[in-house]
Amino acid sequence: MKQQNIHVLVLAVVLVLVGVAIYLIYPPGEKTRLGLDLQGGLEVVFQAKTSAGKMPSSDQMQKAIGIMDRRVNGLGVTESQVQRQGTDQIAVALPGVKDAEDALQTIGKTAQLEFYDDSQTRIAGPEASKQKLLDAAAGDLSKEDLELLKKDEYVAAYRVVEAPPGVFGSNTETLYFLYKHEPAMVGDAIDSARQGFDQQGRPNVLIDFTGQGGKKFEEVTRALAIRGALQQQNQSFAIVLDNVMESDPIVDYAENPQGISGGKAEITGTFTLQEAKNLALVLNTGALPVTLEPIQKQQVSATLGKDSLRQALIAGMVGLGLVLIFMVAVYRFLGLIADLALVIYGILLWGVFNAVPVTLTLPGIAGMILTIGVAVDANIVVFERIKEEVRYGKSVRSAVSSGYSRGFRTILDANILILLTALVLFYFATSQPKGFALTLMIGVVVSMFTAILATRAMLGILSRFAFFNRGGLMGVRLGDGVLEALGEEEQGSAAASRRGRRPAARNARPAADTAIAGDGKGAAEEAAAGRTKAAAETPPRRPQQQRASAARRGSTKKRKKRR
């Protein structure tokens, strides 16, 4: 494909991406996820420990996080997050939560797996709604307790238990029960549980009890079997984890007239493989003796969050505006292109944030504002290269092309290093710097795209037009003295000598050459010595080669040089 076509293609891709990004952004403010430092809320970090005070295993952590997830979901907070942090910590973010103390209690307690004897402790249910349940139980409860339960408040003596579809019989909707809080046994009786298969090859759940737990279980099931035999009806017990019914198996009194002994039990039924696995997991997690202790807590009010957001946005806007002005002032037309690329960068970055989605935090915004610098720097490196090439006498068009190819390697190296540090930060850091590292990484990658590819394409297309081939467009003036100062000869040396600057150019080189003598001689002495030395050292070849090409390019050049 021809170079020109590639440029058009790149621009088309950029335009499409900008379109997609705008679609993802619009309407602004609604689709962006804000961290709790910007919208208010609660963040808690829990330290997990086994009951023996040891570090929990990776498996145990996984289970603990599963439990936390369920509890947090139970709070009904949108966009809540439960994340593992380090090896033995769990970070929970609850944006928008008002009653922090209450939320902390709900999510921070150790998992409660309880077994209820249905016929002994169930007061009411199954009912299709909580309202109906409490109405049905009204007669058995004190007025106070009833009021509290209606308000979803904690009542020590009772538990409202919900059974998700498929758990109780073959219910298709969530059912509600009220139990007296007198569980027959609790989760620490279970040693382990796993999914297995019964003799017909159907999935089932196998439970191993601890020594104590096995005895307790035998007692409980014996009572159930005896009562079952008396009433000629199998008795059931409910397995409840954090007030959610997980299973409601029966004890077959004909099969186990003396209860279930031997420290083992088996739950059979119409399980799918997945259901059996889930139940085994629940029984395991309930048995997990992990304690969670809040070690860090951060609570931000919605007002303060809004203030922070406003401040950060103002800082970002002012900073962006100043950078845009700076670039045009220094690089003129090229600066305008860079500014355009920067705006595109901003839109794409925002779009990516909404698409992933990245939760925007205060440090994250700071990271974004910082990447403005990175994005623009890629342009500065290339533009300075282009200016340099123009000074050496290249046409603007070819200067653009070689400026990009030379600048690219530098930028790549530099950006990889930033990515590396950001990656390290992301890996080690706790939640807040993590957001910063993530934005920095995304920003660096997106900026490589806009600042290099997009500007290259724009300039590539523009360079076909005649107006483009003027150095002034990019704030470079031939004969601006930079090469002279570097000790190179200006191309078209006639012009330089007309201005009587050549002696200065001669001097400049030696001045640079006196460096690093390192032998402790005085500077003046070295400068004097340097003047002769200049003759001994061959100047770099490049300007001389360029001089020839400059000569070919005729008189417009010279006129400009005179300014």
Add this chain to the structure above:
Amino acid sequence: MQRFRWLFTFDYMGHKKWYFAISALVIGAGLLSMFIRGGGNPIDGIQYGLEFRTGTSVSVEFSQPVTMADVRTVVEEQGIRNPVIQESRDAAGERFSYQIQTDTLTPRQEAALKAALHEEFIIADGGSAYASESVGATFGRDVITASYKAVALALVLILIYVTIRFEWKYAIGALAALGHDLLVVIGVYSLVGRELTTGSVAAILTILGYSLYDNVIVFDRIRENTPRMRSVRYGNMVNRSVAETIVRSINTSLITLVPVLCLLIFGGDTLKDFAFALTVGIVSGAYSTICVASPVATVLKEREPQYRKLAARADAVKGS
């Protein structure tokens, strides 16, 4: 352009003793401050943010004027001993905000404190202008360990990458510059008594990235100039490379500084800590590229036989 002419003619490598002296002075002042403030232990010479310590920090804004003594009375009535109470002012000066730092409070204690404050002084916005943070002992220690690990790992990775892409002598130069920047930023934190937060740690790591970015741009030019300027002594070739990239270095540093300064001026308290570290770091990073990384690499390179010979020849010409 004439005004900036010296930028291109300046003998950058020839003044390295000056740079080293200036750096030593700044770093020395920082270390001294750390020693004095820390009472002999420099680690204690920095004011650490809450994340690094243990305790509870409450920020609260009242809807009416309240004196610090009033706040203290209410806090102490809650049985909280030795609270550190600070008035935090905003730009307009029309708010009555306080920051209260105490030993770690349980959620219950904290809720009681909030209720008491609200009852006594009325918290602004119907009681919602309130924020708190609690850190237990383990967490603070974890944060410190993680920070050290992160910085150490970042340095090792950088060393490897620069060695692969350039050579180990440059990597030493780069590490010297990074060490310089770290010490300068930490020293300045101690000097001005700002709080070092996890945000600052993130900023410091970013500074490492930035400073390195700067180094790579100059190193890259040195790498490019090396084969072109074989007959020039090494230091002069580096001078030339610095001069060729100086405009870019200045422009980039300015452009990165502009948004960061905006953060420092307009950002909230959290962002200010962060922006402060970045401001110091960007200035230090720009300086250390030219005045630490390049001179150190030059000193190492000039010991190579070929460059020694070159230098000897140049000296001979000079002497004649």
